[in-house]
Amino acid sequence: xxxxxxxxxxxxxxxxxGPGPQVDVVGEGGSQKVVAKLPxxxxxxxxxxxxxxxxxxxxGGQTENLWLSDAADLTGxxxxxxxxxxVFPVFGPPPKSGHATSSLPQHGFARSSRWEYxxxxxxxxxxxxxxxxxxxxxxxxxxxxxxxxxxxxxxGLVYSVTLSKxxxxxxxxxxxxxxxxxxxxxxxxxxxxxxxxxxIAVTGLSGTEYIDKVLDASLHTQSxxxxxxxxxxxxxxxxxxxxxxxxxxxxxxxxxxxxxxxKDTVTWNPWIEKAKAMGDFSPDDGxxxxxxxxxxxxxGWQKLDKGEAWEGGMLVKSHL
Ligand SMILES: O=P(O)(O)OC[C@H]1O[C@H](O)[C@H](O)[C@@H](O)[C@@H]1O
Numbered sequence: 001x002x003x004x005x006x007x008x009x010x011x012x013x014x015x016x017x018g019p020g021p022q023v024d025v026v027g028e029g030g031s032q033k034v035v036a037k038l039p040x041x042x043x044x045x046x047x048x049x050x051x052x053x054x055x056x057x058x059x060g061g062q063t064e065n066l067w068l069s070d071a072a073d074l075t076g077x078x079x080x081x082x083x084x085x086x087v088f089p090v091f092g093p094p095p096k097s098g099h100a101t102s103s104l105p106q107h108g109f110a111r112s113s114r115w116e117y118x119x120x121x122x123x124x125x126x127x128x129x130x131x132x133x134x135x136x137x138x139x140x141x142x143x144x145x146x147x148x149x150x151x152x153x154x155x156g157l158v159y160s161v162t163l164s165k166x167x168x169x170x171x172x173x174x175x176x177x178x179x180x181x182x183x184x185x186x187x188x189x190x191x192x193x194x195x196x197x198x199x200i201a202v203t204g205l206s207g208t209e210y211i212d213k214v215l216d217a218s219l220h221t222q223s224x225x226x227x228x229x230x231x232x233x234x235x236x237x238x239x240x241x242x243x244x245x246x247x248x249x250x251x252x253x254x255x256x257x258x259x260x261x262x263k264d265t266v267t268w269n270p271w272i273e274k275a276k277a278m279g280d281f282s283p284d285d286g287x288x289x290x291x292x293x294x295x296x297x298x299x300g301w302q303k304l305d306k307g308e309a310w311e312g313g314m315l316v317k318s319h320l
Contacts, residue, residue: 068083084170176307
C-alpha cells in the first residue's frame with residue numbers, strides 16, 4: 001500500500017508485527033529530504049531536489065555505500081556531486097542543434113528539479129526481511145519555466161527507491177502524457193564509495209564495445225574481464241550482454257549492479273586534475289574513494305509514443 005506523504009500521521013503508524021521501517025521528511029525548502037530506516041539499522045536519505053539518493057547505509061547502518069563530496073550543494077541550487085543523481089532526458093551534453101533536447105543543460109533537468117514525495121510502501125514480515133519503497137514524482141507542471149521551455153513535452157516520471165537489508169533498488173517509470181512521441185536517454189549516475197581506487201576492479205564488461213570519452217570518443221572493445229582504474233576514466237559501455245556489472249575490492253565482491261531493462265553502463269573517475277578543477281568536488285583526493293558505475297539507456301535514443309510507458313533501473317547488492 002502506498003501512503004500519501006500529505007497524510008503525515010500515516011508515516012510511521014505502528015503495525016501488528018512491531019516497529020516497521022521508519023520514514024521521516026526532514027529539513028526545509030531546497031534541503032528537504034526523506035530519511036528511511038529499517039528496524040535492523042540500514043538506511044537511505046533522498047533529497048527531494050533531483051530525487052537524489054545522498055546516503056545508503058547497509059550492514060546495520062555501519063557501512064556507507066555512496067560517495068558524497070564534502071562540497072556537494074545540498075540546498076537545491078545545483079545538482080548534487082555524489083550519491084545517485086538521476087539523468088533524464090539527455091545524457092552528457094545534448095546534441096548541438098536539431099534535437100528536442102538541444103536547449104537542455106548537460107544530463108538534462110531531472111537532477112536539478114524538485115520532485116514530489118509521493119509516499120512509501122513497506123513490507124515488514126520479519127526484522128531481517130523488512131523493506132521500504134519510497135516513490136517520487138516529477139511532471140511537466142513541476143518543472144522550472146526554463147526547463148519547460150527547453151523541453152516542451154508532456155511527461156510523467158515516477159522514481160521508486162527500495163531499501164532492503166543488503167540491497168537498494170532504483171527504478172524509473174516514464175510516461176508520455178502528450179500528443180507526440182519523444183526521445184529520451186536515462187541514467188543513474190551512481191557514485192560508489194570505495195576504500196582505495198588502486199585496489200578495485202570493475203568486472204562483467206568483457207566483450208563489450210565502449211566509447212572512450214577520454215580518448216576522443218573512439219570505439220574499443222573491453223577484452224580484460226577486470227577493468228582497473230589507473231587514470232581519468234570516462235567510458236560508455238554499450239549493449240552489454242551480461243546483466244551484472246560488479247565492483248571487486250581487494251579481490252572480494254563489494255557491489256553487484258544488476259541492470260533492469262537497460263543495456264548501457266558508464267564508468268567514470270575524474271582522477272587528479274579534473275577532480276581539482278571541479279569546485280564542488282572535495283576533498284581533492286576524493287577520487288581515490290569513489291568510482292561511478294552508471295547504468296542507463298544512453299546509446300542512441302529510446303522513443304516513447306503518445307500514451308506509452310517505459311520502465312528501467314537497477315538493483316544494487318552491497319556485500320558489506
Ligand atoms: O559534472 P557532471 O555534469 O556531473 O558530469 C560528470 C560526468 O558524468 C558522466 O560520467 C560523463 O560520462 C562524464 O563525461 C561527466 O564528466
